[in-house]
Amino acid sequence: MAYLPHAPLLLLIILVVPPNLSQSDIFETLFPTMQKHRMNKVMTQEALDYAVSKYNEISSDLNLSRVVEVLSVYKLQREGTIFYFEVILGQTICMKDESDLTNCPLFEQAVQQERKLCIFLVYVASDETHPSMETLTCTR
Template sequence: MLRKVTLLLVLVVLGMQVWSIRYEFEDVSKNLSYFLMSMEFAIFRYNEDNIDEYAYKLLRVRRSQGKRFSWIYLMDLEMGRTVCKKHEEDIENCPLQKGPGEKKVRCTFLVDVLPFYTKFTLLNSTCVDK
């Protein structure tokens, strides 16, 4: 009986390792529709959660990856602080702050998408000032 339990446990552990290898992240196009929507969602959440009164906008996509066989996207973004407040309409066309107010951040976001419901969930975010 103990052998059967041990064998079953070993098979479960090996199966989980094979499963995790199969579902690693791979590069995806920065123009992929759900990646773009996930990126917009991540930037929106960053602006909402940030205590800064000014909005940040995308400067550069440093990494765009998707988890195989899922709708989870990993993105590494560089963003800059704008002169617009975060609840203004057109942040994309808002100029960046210059001089003492100039600030850039680099963030890594992990976003899960339920495409049939157009629902986005921020699983993780890590940001550092540049």
């Protein structure tokens, strides 16, 4: 696994953000070389899919979660690519242990519509074969 020299600082930024500033604003200020990015690239979508699958793998939720909204995406190109995702996740009606998870709609009832703001920091090596989750933070 590649070492990200800024990973501890990024984690600190993500976890200790003043409530009146968005994490995106702080990110742009401290890392001006990171560029705002769009979700229209295959590698970007694959990195987000990887992050969500890792979230589902380690979360204690019984239901599968999926992206409801992408709030921001940043990308930093170095020896590999670092993606910063700020997304809203919602719980689906699918249980994690079901065999077919291809069509999992979100809960329709307001009581069950649990949403989480999540920050994912994903590193994709330059050969694009081994993504790794560097940071995963979610709040309700």
